[in-house]
Amino acid sequence: MTRKIFLIAMLTSIFILFSASIFKSEKYLNDFSKSYYLSNGFYETGSKNIVTGIYLDYRLFDSIFEASILLIVVSGIIFISTRDDKIL
Amino acid sequence: MNITIIGNLLQILLIIIALTIVLSSDNIKMVIFFSAFSLITSGLYYFNKAPDVALAEVAIGSAIMPLILIISISKQRVFMVVNYADDDFLSSEEGKEGRGYEILASFSEYYKLKLEIHPKEDGEPQGLFTNRSVDLLVEKCPSTNKYLLKGKKSSILMNKLEQMTIDKWDIEVLKIKEGETDD
Amino acid sequence: MKNSSILVCISRILFPFILLFGFYIIINGHVSPGGGFQGGAILATAILITYFIDPERILNLKFLINLEKSSFIIILLIVSLSFLTRGVFFTNFVPIDGEIDIKKIFLIALNFFIGMKVALGLVSVFSTFIKEGGYRI
Incomplete structure (x- = not known):
């Protein structure tokens, strides 16, 4: 019973925080990065598609680790499927 | 618009x-x-x-x-049986099918599963999450001459199999807890 | 299990066009929407279609995973080339006030290798599933 009460209290507090962050976020919004990418993106990265310019130049660190996550997933699946008898 | x-x-x-x-x-x-x-x-x-x-x-x-x-x-649609009994209890030849094979065939017909019987000589079947995918082990008890069908306790299918074999005196269905069939 | 002849025929016709579309999306990633990941997924779909044509054929998994690893190493090498020219890792290796046409080389090469890597990864995932599942499409 106490678990349910705690769960409901947690969910309502999360809901209140989320709705507060939605309604009060206007004064923190700015379009600095958007206007920067739109004005300088083509000359700094050479890409007409600004999405490619962002994920292959400004945020390349993220893309590399996305690729490494895929590598880890694939090798994990192959490892589990072939060495099954020895693990379990 | x-x-x-x-x-x-x-x-x-x-x-x-x-x-x-x-x-x-x-x-x-x-x-x-x-x-x-x-x-x-x-x-x-x-x-x-x-x-x-x-x-x-x-x-x-x-x-x-x-x-x-x-x-x-x-x-999931394959019902995998591993045969440890030596005689023709599970033989699937045309014309002289074993009694166990008939029971299992009608059982898998009822649930629209595909029956696969692996003999003992194949060793452990290889594959993804191997130990969980064997559904039934068939053994012959040497002392009492009963055929033992060993399956998982958590499987719902085992209850139906127990119902089907309740009037056969030499067939016994054993339900084993998860993790004990791994050997 | 044998596939129906309509499925095999349609798959044979569609296979080169899907392959072409995947390469188009990868190569034109810096001009039009798309890029390495999307094109790689489409290439993987094209290789998936070959299982409809010939269900018995299963690709060599060890070779695929070796290719994937080496393409990941090539990506890391291309990315760290910028340490020699700009002094910073993880950016373009052409200096920031260089020609735009030369900067495109970096984008095309990186898109290409990321696309290869994603396609090989997805292909090895579902060929593992097909091989171990014991189910032929």
């Missing part, structure tokens, strides 16, 4: 398909509806000016995920 009308129609269709996925009981139908769900979602992404996300969604969500799910479902 037309785009907003199409977008609203697609959103209504998306809600209907999502409810169908949740309420449907057939697995294959569920996978097909999931594929349609991804297709409609990618259309909505396109109308909301995100063509990159739409391309990724239409390739991953409606082609690769359903294939992997269908393979996983089709693996």
